[in-house]
Amino acid sequence: MVMSGDPAMNVPTGLSRWTGFLLARAHQRAHALFQDALAPLELTPKSFGALSVIKDRGPLSQAALGGTLRVDRTTIVAVVDELERAGYIERGHNPADRRVHSLGVTAAGSDALRVAERAAGASQDDLLAGLHPGEREQLQALLARITQ
Amino acid sequence: MVMSGDPAMNVPTGLSRWTGFLLARAHQRAHALFQDALAPLELTPKSFGALSVIKDRGPLSQAALGGTLRVDRTTIVAVVDELERAGYIERGHNPADRRVHSLGVTAAGSDALRVAERAAGASQDDLLAGLHPGEREQLQALLARITQ
DNA sequence: TATTGTTATACTCTATAACTATA
């Protein structure tokens, strides 16, 4: 009962059999939608992810944040700078180890995250507009299972 | 009967609800596997895609190739250079319009594509190792439907 | 005037190397 084929010619016919190409296209679209949805909040998909992790797991170090997001610690610096400049997070001190920055969300960051999550949700609805609720869950579950 | 949740903690918990983040992770993994599989053949995921399109739709112009792959025509130049240098394609002439290059696959390119497709298939099996055949088809079909 | 292919250039993203301050 599963339909294969090339429903909308979205991907060059011969390439449509490669999951990698479909993933590339789907990701490209998701990223663009996400980016547009978050832009008014001074957030990028990456900084939104960082803010979300800091809110969930904070206070945590920049190294821990980078490890969670799988981003190099040198790349994390700019992301944290950006979030701090926007007033969404603070670089606190860790009395137990004065090398580390203890990242925590501010009240403004918490508010921004709530708004951003609504915007992200709307962009996700846009991305998944063609799928029924059950199909969205299926896709979500299948993707989770091929993610290393 | 659909299972949601976070089967393997592959994505930071709070982020696992965002399809975009799962797509980013899945694409990142697929790209790495694809790249490794194709490297011995002097092919990248992008040049493999180009070779595949030229084989399927050739002879065609660089502009047409770029349009199909959604890659800027200035970016296509290097991809075509690379494939030509490897001896996989030829830049032919179009008598009807002397501006365009008529791209066609060589015999060596055809052979390389066959080998590359086997390698790509193996890397795809790797990517989808955790999914049953029916689930692979489901994922494929669902991805095709959110691809613009 | 518009289009094809090309080059030069710039911009984004990200990692490596090297530094400091701590441990």
Next chain:
DNA sequence: TATAGTTATAGAGTATAACAATA
């Protein structure tokens, strides 16, 4: 010695601008 954060730098990847040839 090793680690956290930082900076400078370099390498991909890709787009914009400008050009020659051709339509």
